[in-house]
Amino acid sequence: MSERTLKVVFQPEGRTVQEQPGVTIFEAAQRAGIAISSPCGGQGKCGKCKVHVSKNPPEPTPSEIEVLSEEDIRKGWRMACQARVAADMVVDVPLSARTSEQKILSDGVGVAVSVDPSVARRFVRLSKPTVEDLRCDLDRLIEALPGVGRHPAPLNVVRRLPGLLRQNDFGVTAVVSNGALVGLEPGDASARCLGVAFDIGTTTIVGVLLDLATGADLGVAARTNPQIAHGDDVVSRIQFASMCAENLAELQSRVAGALNEIMTELCAKASVAAGDICRIVAAGNTTMEHLLLGIDPTYLAQAPYVAAVRSGVSPRAAEIGLMANEFARIALVPNIAGFVGGDTVAGILATDLHKSGAIRMLIDIGTNGEIVAGSRDRLVACSCAAGPAFEGMRISRGMRAMEGAIERVLMPRDVEVGVIGRSRPTGICGTGLIDAVAELLRWGIVDETGRIQEQGDLPQNLPEPLRRRVIECESAGEFVLVPASECGGGHGIHLTQKDIREVQLAKAAVFTGIQVCKKTLGVSDEDIEEVMLAGAFGNYIRREMARRIGLLPDMPISKIRFVGNSAGAGAKMALASRSRMREAEEISLKTEYLELAANMEFQEIFADSLFFATPKSE
């Protein structure tokens, strides 16, 4: 009865997604955070989205036969917008099929980034001193570097200057950052100036290697955040760090170690040296950014939850234990508040929300959901403590989205579930939970107050297979999603009344955040041009299901779009362009943080949001 999902692996990144049969490779890639170009808008006409399916290429479609060559088809090339997932697949996405990596995932719209990095390696061959030209070495160098000012130069640079000049026939490479001389290298090292943009999540860290001269993407690599040994969520990490300086140092060194591993992998893949990495930009939630810098995050977890630093710390990479060019600095995308971090600012940057003429909304759902709403005129943001229900926690048979998790539920006349991997289901993860509750609501098994109906109160039209699954346990209703006989764990997967309540609390938290943003802006759902779902979880949500349970605003599905890893995309932009980094600073300063606890109407809106209301849009 359970429907298996299919594994699609995208190469060369090696990113894997679980998909239902029938979705296009384009959609699957989107979920994997890989942007495939689609100049014809997915009509199967241009062939620009040509990818290579090296395992189980599907039957070619008529469009593919028309557009692609016979040889291409024979070798496994398909058009991502046409080919559909029909089996476990391995898909190679060549550079030719990718959107410029300076664009963000976004239904083909894309945001162009000018390459204007804050750091450059500039080779200069200086005129030699003569009796007629007795300028000192430093003045000689600075004056040969247009745009570089007379800032105080680092002592270690000046110390090596006279020798380096004369050992290299006055040809040296200046490392220039934000108009200042910051480093000096022998000879011509200007061929490569690389940067790495990190998206530092509480769970996963992703790094992208960029050629800062051209903006070219040279690879991506990821690691689990090794701080996870000291807690799954930010609060437990803060508690650990608060205990003593050694703990803080350990968390700092763990995350720095992961960044180093990622950089090592990136450099190996791209056959470049770590010494060519001249700049690092990282975006993470406020706690992750504090921990990376080794700044005590204690007060992020104590009312009124203020950050030590929003912006304006940019140490040398070596100072925080990162391996890169000795002159490389790391900059963090500035945060907005203790619970709205640099990752959110990066997301705003990547989606150009701060330049939008129309009202748009950016939602990243996690244990802490972040919501930003507004336009170029005004931006408001809030953080909502959804709790870990969507991570599968506090749910009787809840689990993370991993092998064995029910990640999709449909109830046409009986229950059909999609399970991650090839094993029997052992629990249910966040997306499956949303689906299940949405379907229970549709059939009236759960009413708008969230109560599981007793047998006698179930709707007349309820199909018998579903009706049989409603049982009573400890004087509350319960729904048998998968009986023990079909499960992997020796027990059935039931949804309890308490599970429904947890979903209600979580969705109410998010929805309240959305409402407070709307109220503050004075707009209603109709005024919202678009809702953008960001982040790992948002990317897997089925929009109609999320809307049905009231997790998302009641608006047409076409106005709700996935923007993938917008934090990572924003970090990349901030790395490639200093004007983009300046924009990030402006976003950080101008976005109004709404503290829900301080909102007078919060309790009222929250109480309202606990109900399930049938969306008008459906």
Next chain:
Amino acid sequence: MSERTLKVVFQPEGRTVQEQPGVTIFEAAQRAGIAISSPCGGQGKCGKCKVHVSKNPPEPTPSEIEVLSEEDIRKGWRMACQARVAADMVVDVPLSARTSEQKILSDGVGVAVSVDPSVARRFVRLSKPTVEDLRCDLDRLIEALPGVGRHPAPLNVVRRLPGLLRQNDFGVTAVVSNGALVGLEPGDASARCLGVAFDIGTTTIVGVLLDLATGADLGVAARTNPQIAHGDDVVSRIQFASMCAENLAELQSRVAGALNEIMTELCAKASVAAGDICRIVAAGNTTMEHLLLGIDPTYLAQAPYVAAVRSGVSPRAAEIGLMANEFARIALVPNIAGFVGGDTVAGILATDLHKSGAIRMLIDIGTNGEIVAGSRDRLVACSCAAGPAFEGMRISRGMRAMEGAIERVLMPRDVEVGVIGRSRPTGICGTGLIDAVAELLRWGIVDETGRIQEQGDLPQNLPEPLRRRVIECESAGEFVLVPASECGGGHGIHLTQKDIREVQLAKAAVFTGIQVCKKTLGVSDEDIEEVMLAGAFGNYIRREMARRIGLLPDMPISKIRFVGNSAGAGAKMALASRSRMREAEEISLKTEYLELAANMEFQEIFADSLFFATPKSE
């Protein structure tokens, strides 16, 4: 027959000078680099220059009896402008008798300096974060510090910020430098913000402790430059440093060690902590500045003799091994060229030469003499390799100005010499040499070509005692200044023909520099309003003697004045005032360096200058 000089010790500095009987305490203090105020212009009317003579107070003069109280006189108080040196003395100069230490030694004119230091310790008590005010700690601090901008803050400062704020009820001291937050201390540490200005000579290092809040002078201390173990002059130090990195590091660490000793002494005397020293400014010749920063000076000694750095290096004091406040930075007064250093720029700054309406000239005579000439419209500078003759070297019986050195010579009818200390003469130092040659010229014993006359060619009017001193040795003339029987060293002190030649070469080098400056500016002696003699040696020269041998321009003695340690005074100004430091940068950029080797007329002028010409002014 030899006339002893008298030792005058000035307290509390402990500076000692050797003086002839009859000079006023005021003049002696001037030579010691101590500025005594003289509102009445030395007429003995105001009593403001009242000092305490604790050893051998002279008989009171009529003015003193009129102005001072009987008790004062009995206790040893005298007026510095009236009391004359008659024995070895110890003079205490109270604060009341001092010119504001923001003024430079200068016949009562003085240059006022506004106290506008680049560093300040500012105590702020911040409003605490509330739900209505969730600014991060750093923004909260910066916004409470008017005039401080959002520069990147040092990581170590931000790391301690959250804890320090909360442990101190949000009251902290910000160390602010040039409009940027550079440090953070618990509680209110704003009571003291000190600075030390160093004059780093090749031989002697002098440090002055200043209260940067008030500009008050808190003491002075000096040490011999311990680099002297590796050579007396800059060239031998450069050679030593050039050999290997360890040698350079040793010279750096020696000078840093001396600075630390001086700071330790200054702090002990003033009962303050080294941690209160928040800024250090140093002026020295270009080699000394390079060595202090640990920058390889090799190329300062290789044609075309360019510096590694003119300006724009300002490391943390700790980075170069200096003990001070952990956030203190050191700045160097910028240099003009490889052989015209920050000490010369400091001298220009202190004498306001760069603001002068009239043409003036600043001369610092040493192994390398520096000459600056001009006005606010144009400044030119050159360095002249006078050689070490004035240091007593390359002279058959030459010696430094120390115990036993003949430092003054007069030949009324026979030779009278002044000797430093109480011992018999053992040699002759620079000032004695100048005197001796000047007197030999006056009597015609040496002719204008520099030749010591043979007995037969000596002038008719030459007194017999002098005539007898002219002997012949190895077919050249020689002058017996002090016969062996009156000397301490077992040999006589003779001036040989070669000695005269060395003096000729030295004075020609300086005079050529003066001429090239004048020619470049297109001015003659009459156009020069004033010649200022700076530095240790210049301060002891007898002007009429120096002028007679052609070391100084042919102009009235009244136009030649001593400006004392103008380099130290300039360093103090640059420490006390950042606008003064900016002026120093402008001076460094605008002063034209004249490379004598590149001057087409150099050889010609130099050859002319070798002659001794009787000055018209005499």
